[in-house]
Amino acid sequence: MARKLFRLDILLTGLIIMSVISMFVGVTQLELRDIFNLTEHQQNILLSSRLPRTISIIIAGASLSVCGLIMQQLTRNKFVSPTTAGTTEWAQLGVLIGIVLFPAVTLMGRLAFATALAIAGTFLFMQIINRIKFKDIVFVPLIGLMLGGVVASISTFIALRTNTLQAISGWMHGNFSTLISGRYEILYISVPLFIIALFYAHQFTVAGMGEDFSKNLGLNYRKVVNIGLFLTASVTALVVVTVGMLPFLGLIVPNIVSIFRGDHLRSTIYLTAVLGALFVMICDVLGRVIIYPYELSVGLMIATIGSIIFLIMIFRRVKHA
Numbered sequence: 001m002a003r004k005l006f007r008l009d010i011l012l013t014g015l016i017i018m019s020v021i022s023m024f025v026g027v028t029q030l031e032l033r034d035i036f037n038l039t040e041h042q043q044n045i046l047l048s049s050r051l052p053r054t055i056s057i058i059i060a061g062a063s064l065s066v067c068g069l070i071m072q073q074l075t076r077n078k079f080v081s082p083t084t085a086g087t088t089e090w091a092q093l094g095v096l097i098g099i100v101l102f103p104a105v106t107l108m109g110r111l112a113f114a115t116a117l118a119i120a121g122t123f124l125f126m127q128i129i130n131r132i133k134f135k136d137i138v139f140v141p142l143i144g145l146m147l148g149g150v151v152a153s154i155s156t157f158i159a160l161r162t163n164t165l166q167a168i169s170g171w172m173h174g175n176f177s178t179l180i181s182g183r184y185e186i187l188y189i190s191v192p193l194f195i196i197a198l199f200y201a202h203q204f205t206v207a208g209m210g211e212d213f214s215k216n217l218g219l220n221y222r223k224v225v226n227i228g229l230f231l232t233a234s235v236t237a238l239v240v241v242t243v244g245m246l247p248f249l250g251l252i253v254p255n256i257v258s259i260f261r262g263d264h265l266r267s268t269i270y271l272t273a274v275l276g277a278l279f280v281m282i283c284d285v286l287g288r289v290i291i292y293p294y295e296l297s298v299g300l301m302i303a304t305i306g307s308i309i310f311l312i313m314i315f316r317r318v319k320h321a
Contacts, residue, residue, distance in 0.1 A: 006260040011274040015058070018281040022057065023050045025285055027293045052184045053176045057284055057298075058277040060176075060239045060246065063190045065276025066197060066269060067232040068250020069257075073208035073265050074228045075129065078258065079141035081250035082236040086148030088247070090121030091233075091240040092168065093155045100162050107186060107241065114237035121151065122233040126225075174244035174299030176284055187242050190235045194273070197231050201266040204228055208265070245299055246280065248306025253279055256309075 024030045028045045030038070038046065068081035082088050094117035098110040105113075125147060129140050159165040197204075203224045207214050214221040239246065253276040257268050280298065283305065287296035 006257065006271065006275075008270055008274060011271065011278055015274055015278045015281065018278060018285065019054050019058070022054045022281055022285055025288050026050065048181045049179075052179050052181055053284075054281075056176055056179045056184045056187055056243065057280050059187045059190055060174075060243050061249065061277035061280030062273035063187075063194065063235045063276075064239055064246055064249045065253040065272045065279075066194060067235050069254040069265060069269060069272045070197060070204055070228045070232050071250070072254055073204050073263075074225050075126075075140070076208055076210070077137055077140050078255055079137060079251065080144065081141075081248070081254075082232060083148075083245075083247045083249070083251055084141035085122060085125045085144040086151055087118050087122045087125075087233055087236045088240055088245050089148040089151040089155070091115070091118040091237040092245065093117055093121075093151055093158075094237065095241060096155050096158055096164065096168050099164055099168065100158065107183075111186065111237060111241045114241050115234050118233040118237040118240075119230060121147075122229050126229060173297045174246040174302065175297045176243060177295060177297075179243070184242060187238060190238050193231050193235050196227075198269065200224065200227060201269055205265045208263075244297075247299065247303045248310055249276060249280065249302055252306050252309045 023046065026045075026049075028042065030042055030046060030050070064082065071080050071082065071085060072078055091114040094114035095110050097117070098105045098113035102109060125144055128143060128147070132140070132143075155168070156165070159168055203219060206217060206219050207221055207224045207228070211221045214224070236250075254268075254272050257272045257275060261268050261271055280302065283301035284298040287298050287301045290296055
């Protein structure tokens with residue numbers, strides 16, 4: 001029964017329904033039946049705030065979920081994601097360095113710093129796990145979590161020393177409430193990156209079978225892995241700079257899809273993207289209604305739900321090992 005629900009058309013329908021709900025949930029009263037009779041203020045809220053927020057949720061949720069899928073495929077480990085590889089912490093450190101060194105830096109400038117450090121940190125993680133002789137399925141992501149913890153500590157230390165802790169607080173917890181017209185459009189950069197990921201989907205699947213097997217099939221293994229890591233790090237930096245950290249998203253969504261639809265990246269990438277967007281949409285709407293008219297950040301909601309699912313997956317893997 002659950003497998004039948006994980007169809008692309010059903011998930012897309014659910015995403016459309018939740019997107020409509022998202023457009024009309026908030027402090028400012030908006031009714032769907034009054035869509036053609038909105039006041040000027042309501043129209044401004046709908047077009048300048050609610051619509052950008054909904055679009056951002058879809059792009060961010062889909063992008064980070066696909067990033068997790070690619071990283072898990074390339075590392076052949078179901079517990080690896082931008083969160084458990086330290087990529088998000090490196091991107092956050094990049095944002096902080098941009099703010100400290102160049103206080104007047106634009107959003108694109110912060111993105112450049114975040115992308116550079118996210119790429120460097122992701123490649124560092126890969127170099128570390130490549131040198132590990134016994135790649136235990138739980139031990140590898142724990143290395144990433146420890147590396148991310150060290151980087152996060154460095155960020156906190158720098159922020160405290162430079163009195164910029166408050167300035168980077170927005171990047172510590174994912175939040176869509178501040179996204180309005182003019183501040184979310186940078187997320188559109190992830191769309192062509194997603195298209196590139198689709199183009200390389202088959203190569204990522206082959207690379208996930210191992211270096212020797214890939215080379216026997218004539219695949220340039222190192223090139224494909226580098227492209228995959230570059231895409232995941234770049235998209236992660238985009239989301240961190242625009243929205244903030246969305247923990248465990250790239251971890252749990254690909255695993256849920258894998259349970260019901262298998263591990264072939266090319267056949268599950270669309271399902272992963274749609275389910276990721278739907279999951280974030282549900283978390284964001286819940287955050288808006290639980291303590292209405294106040295709001296819980298979507299990062300907190302995802303972290304709470306995601307950590308529970310993460311622990312369940314760890315115990316499930318250990319039990320069946």
